[in-house]
Structure formats: structure tokens, C-alpha cells
Amino acid sequence: MxxxxxxxxxxxxxxxxxxxxxxxxxxxxxxxxxxxxxxxxxxxxxxxxxxxxxxxxxxxxxxxxxxxxxxxxxxxxxxxxxxPSNLYDVLRDCDNPLDESQIKCYLKMILLGVKYMHENHIMHRDLKPANLLIAKNGILKIADFGLARIYSENEPNRKYSHQVATRWYRAPELLYGSHNYTNTVDIWAVGCIAAELYNKAPLFPGETDIEQLAIVLHTLGTPTEDTWPGLTNLPDYNKISFSYSSGLSWNVIVPDTTEQTLDLIKKCLTYNHQKRLNARQILNHEYFLTHPVACNIEEMPKPENIKHYETPSFEDCF
Known part of the structure; x- marks a missing residue:
């Protein structure tokens, strides 16, 4: 030192x-x-x-x-x-809202980082805006690997801890206590972050695990064995029941966006983890091909122009 x-x-x-x-x-x-x-x-x-x-x-x-x-x-x-900065600060800087091309650029950088992690058999398990740091030149980088896990695709039945990921970005299989999950828990978090970039507010801001699950089910609709095979076998499925919800319209969940935007977010926030797109597939989604395209890094917010906000501590988010 x-x-x-x-x-x-x-x-x-x-x-x-x-x-x-x-x-x-x-x-x-x-x-x-x-x-x-x-x-x-x-x-x-x-x-x-x-x-x-x-x-x-x-x-x-x-x-x-x-x-x-x-x-x-x-x-x-x-x-x-x-x-010097992070996406949490960018999202809360109301004086400098992101335009569509800047949002696409941030999402593209997040997905390139996730794609590289997954290709190297690493699950991050705690993707959230505060862990997405921004360099002086505007490039976004994934940080804080304190909950990361190296995994092998040759061990599909391997069990992991479900007490991972900050609550607002925690995949529903984790909320139901699953110990047998995949790197798609990171994709769910990407979907939450994508919606937050457009809404300028967290998509599922639960204050407890039960409230978190209730908000997810109310928003996306009550899942069934048909839409989510294996749901009823999850460890915590029978511990609490929720009122039936048909779910909200995607135009209400993320208003004032394009159909391509809604389709990308929807395919990240799919209950059945086997149907969530992987990072490579998302990067090839038509969302990134339609106008406006992701802007150049020179047009992204620079840390010296981003206000700093106190982020909640790790413990406060559990």
C-alpha cells in the first residue's frame, strides 16, 4: 500500500x-x-x-x-x-435526461459486458445501476463482482445460493427460493435496468421480498405451469399466495416507447428463464437496428458533467 x-x-x-x-x-x-x-x-x-x-x-x-x-x-x-461516476447518478440527473440514442448506447455497453462475462462462464448476480460505472471518456463498465459466480454449462443441476442480487433487480426464480438457476438472472436484471432507463424510476421497487414478488406478479401477471414450467416445484412457491393478476399492458409498464423497445424488455423479463434471450441475441435484436441507433461514445455524458448522488448501501437494499 x-x-x-x-x-x-x-x-x-x-x-x-x-x-x-x-x-x-x-x-x-x-x-x-x-x-x-x-x-x-x-x-x-x-x-x-x-x-x-x-x-x-x-x-x-x-x-x-x-x-x-x-x-x-x-x-x-x-x-x-x-x-468516477455510475449509471445510478445518470438516472437521477433530471437536469440532463438521456435521449433515445444515449439509452441505446448504455444498453449496448451493458450487454457487451454481460456477453463477455457469460462467454467466460461468470454470472454477475448483482447487476444494478450503482454497479455500472462510467469512465472519464464515457464508457460504461460492469463492476463489483462480490457476488459473482463462475459456473459450468456441464453442471446444469448445480445448486447456488438464492440470496443474491439487489432486491429490485432480483429474478423471480430467486424470489421463489430457487437454488438451481442460470446466468439468465443477469438478463432479468438487464431488463429491469432497460425499463428504468426509459421510466427514470425503478420498475419493481419492493421494500421486502414479499412485496417485491407481489409487484412483479401484479405488473407482469400471475404465472402458471404453462407459462413457467416448474413454477410449482420452486422451494417457496407454497409459502404465500397472491391475488390473481392479468398483468398490465406493456404500454403502461414502459410508456411512450417503441414496439421494438417493449419487445426487447419483454424478452428479458420473461418468467420462464429458458425463454429469456441471451446477451448475444439481444444485441442482434431489431431494437438496435432501428432509428435512432446507439450514438457514438463522444456523445455520451461525461463524469465531470454528471451530478453525484449518495447510493443506498448494500445492506439497505436487502
Missing amino acids: NKYHVVGRVGEGAHGYVMKGVNKFTGTEVALKKLVIKHLDEGIPTNVMREISSLKVLSSDYNVKMLDIIPHGMGFVLVMEYL
């Missing part, structure tokens, strides 16, 4: 806090994420190993880069590139 000068605290991740630092020799700004290991005698926790492993694998332009790992006290410090 003698190489870096800490200049302030900038955020909080799933398993640690993030400081802003400066390389004393080069002047380069960096993000320093401290990962604390509470019980050294039990070894390095799996979640810490997963985050480090994920960052080592990823080298896309749309995923945050890890520069170094430094043992420090009761843990490690991950040295990463510093990105």
Missing part, C-alpha cells in the same frame, strides 16, 4: 468498501477495494476468491479491470481502475 496515497472513500461493495487512491509514482487515480477476512484461521472465504478469480478472467472494455492485489492487514486490497 506504500505505493498509493488514499484520498477518500467512494463507495461500498458486496463484501468490502472502496477508497479512491493515487499512485504516488505515476499520479494515476485508482480504486482501492478492501476485502476483510474476519477469520484467517479458516482460510480465504469463497466469496473473496470468486471476486478475485472473476476479475482475473475478465479483460473486456466493458468490465472494470483489476490492476493489482495487495495483502493488507486482515485481508486484501484490490487495486482497480478508477471510474
